Amino acid sequence: MEIESQEPFPKNSIARRSERTIDIQGVKHHTSSWRACSYILVTQCFEELAYFGIQFNLVTFLKTVLHDSNVTAARNYTNWQGTCYIAPLVGAIIADSYLGRYLTTVAFFTVYLLGMAAMSISASFLKGGSSQSVVFFLGLYMMAIGAGGIKPCVSSFGADQFDDSSPAERLKKYSFFNWFFFATYIGSFVSGTAVVWVQDHYGWAVGLWLPTLFIALAIASFLLGSSKYRVQKPMGSPIVRVFQVIVAAIRKWNAVLPYDDSLLHELPEKTPMAADIHKLQHTPVLRFLDKAAVISSTEDPSDSDPWRLCTVTQVEELKVIIGMLPIWTTGIVFFAVLAQFSSTFLEQGRSMNKLVGAFAVPPASLASFDAVSVLIWVPVYDRVLVPAARRLTGSARGISELQRYGAGLLLSVLVMVAAALVETRRLALASAHGEGQSSMSILWQVPQYFLVGASVVFTCVGQTEFFYNEAPPSMRSLCSALALLTVALGSYVSSLVVTAVAWLTTRGGGPGWIPDDLNDGHLERFFWLLATMSALNLAVFVYCATQYKRKTVS
Structure with a gap:
């Protein structure tokens, strides 16, 4: 990365x-x-x-x-x-x-x-x-x-x-x-x-x-x-700018790309519009899109229709968005995992011993440990980890956005591993004592909630930074919105996985992995499944991050 x-x-x-x-x-x-x-x-x-x-x-x-x-x-x-x-x-x-x-x-x-x-x-x-x-x-x-x-x-x-x-x-x-x-x-x-x-x-x-x-x-x-x-x-509609490149490239389907990339259309420095836009250097990927910037013999670049002739910068803006999409998709799986802290984690907590002394702990209240973890990790990261990383890497930011993002994805794997280990122990104690509710204290869930908070500090902040810094200035709000969209899509993926697991594991009349009485099921297997999904997601991210090429401003 x-x-x-x-x-x-x-x-x-x-x-x-x-x-x-x-x-x-x-x-x-x-x-x-x-x-x-x-x-x-x-x-x-x-x-x-x-x-x-x-x-x-x-x-x-x-x-x-x-x-x-x-x-x-x-x-x-x-x-x-x-x-x-x-x-x-x-x-x-x-x-x-x-x-x-x-x-x-x-x-x-x-x-x-x-x-x-x-x-x-x-x-x-x-x-x-x-x-x-x-x-x-x-x-x-x-x-x-x-x-x-x-x-x-x-x-x-x-x-x-x-x-x-x-x-x-x-x-x-x-x-x-x-x-x-x-x-x-x-x-x-x-x-x-x-x-x-x-x-x-x-x-x-x-x-x-x-x-x-x-x-x-x-x-x-x-x-x-x-x-x-x-x-x-x-700086104008980002959606329009994207479609202008696509339409212009399709119109010039048969155009021949010049041997010299400098012959592609770009606004000169003295053009007023150019002063408002960071010019992006040409990249040798998705070459078909470059056809949108090919100047035909009948076109006047100084008075051109943007639906027929686009600038190199405009083409590169679309390339940047397309290049970020593989990394964007890894956020969907991350938020599918994080959705468990407000769903299956609560079900797990309701099956545990909620008494701490004379006080009964509501399972939903443990979600506050997620917020506490974030409030602890932000100053630790900003004041301790970043200065240490600067000394090691020589980079002013300490670690890059993608390295931070990847660290959070690794923590999301640990979240599900911790939840699976707790559930395995809970089931063992419930079976040994023959109790409807396990004698295992609900406080054993605290580490997994703290890990959720730590993963948020790394992945969510890294994701926000990445989309802001890499997005073209004309599309920064749109790219931030796309990052937020992974939260909703992650919730839908979580629901889909739960539905699929329930259908597959109850075939034949069995209670399945996630029955109403968790002592009859295997919630730990569901958590191990999500841990495996998270690990595969991390592997995909590492590959995408190593292949990703940052935008370069001319």
Whole structure:
């Protein structure tokens, strides 16, 4: 896996960066980096307080207030979460194509706040009946669209505050993604403990207005930093740019590629449009796409139709996206494994001894150890591991995004190995004592939850960095949205695997690996299956990472 080159950016790159970097008034702007990002990190923390304040207890609300059945509540929850991770694609396209990340964030935050307010009103003033359900679900899906729309924008907008042409600011950007996830999991931890407790003890009127307040504070924090932000101008629809290359290449199916790549079409340095785009060097892969940049004898490059003639940079942008796809797919399996910590891990915990002294530990509460692990690992990684890695590798970032990503995938294997070993021991004790519930303490699950948190710090942060840094500037929000899409696809893969295992292992009338009474099944085999899938996924990733060629800016 490649380590990022520490060569400084060329001077013309610095000039291009400054010309497309402005403040919200449209004036050229020099970033104050961490001063600007402090507002963004506070915004992210408050937003996650609101988001998880709804997510953690949504099924409970649907069942106790709206009186949904178990199946209906589960389906409504899944549909809502799916919307949360499809909406990022919409937000990303709007940000990259039309409004830019700042205005897109403000717009979707407004939808978010209105949705939260509608849910709160339904719980406070509409008691029972169809009107309560209609208003609540209207608010719930407005919230999903708002939350999804800002997800690919906020992290990318925070990274935009750092100037890649400055080595000092480039180092700060490496740390930003760590602290962005730190802020995220502060919100997760506080919501999973304090906010859920308020909802359970003070009712849903207070319990929903509290997350609404958090969103209002998130918006206030974001707007307070407006004068400090650097804002990058949108550079046109990334989807259109992609299709222009494909259409132009197909139209020139019979064109002959020149022997000299410099004869392919590219905008000259003095062209105004070229000042807004990092020119990418030509790469000798996917040569068919290069036909989109072949200049025919009848074409005038200075006045060409982009659906017939594209620049080398535009072609290389598409090559970059295609090149990242194999690595993108490995994230799907990773999130399929992580989906277990909110599903089969809970089932495992319910079959264990939940008493710790006189206190009964709810199995769902162990998920907080995932957040605690992230809150521990982020500063350890940023302040201990990175400086040590810098001394060993000589690289300013310590280890590359792909090396970090791979380390997280290795940890995901260990997550499932730990869960399988715990389940094997639990079954042995349950069998030996002939008990319906194992005498094995639920605290034996803590290591697997801590490993989940560690894998998040490595893989999720590495994934976010990789897609931001490698994506063309015109497609950064879109690529961030694609990274988020792996979360939803991973959940679907997890459901598919569980369904397939249940069908295959219950053929012939047996209880299967995952029966209602886990003492009659073999959940450990399911965990070993996922460990094997994770190991194969890691092997695929290592191969893809060694073959991956980083984009090169001219």
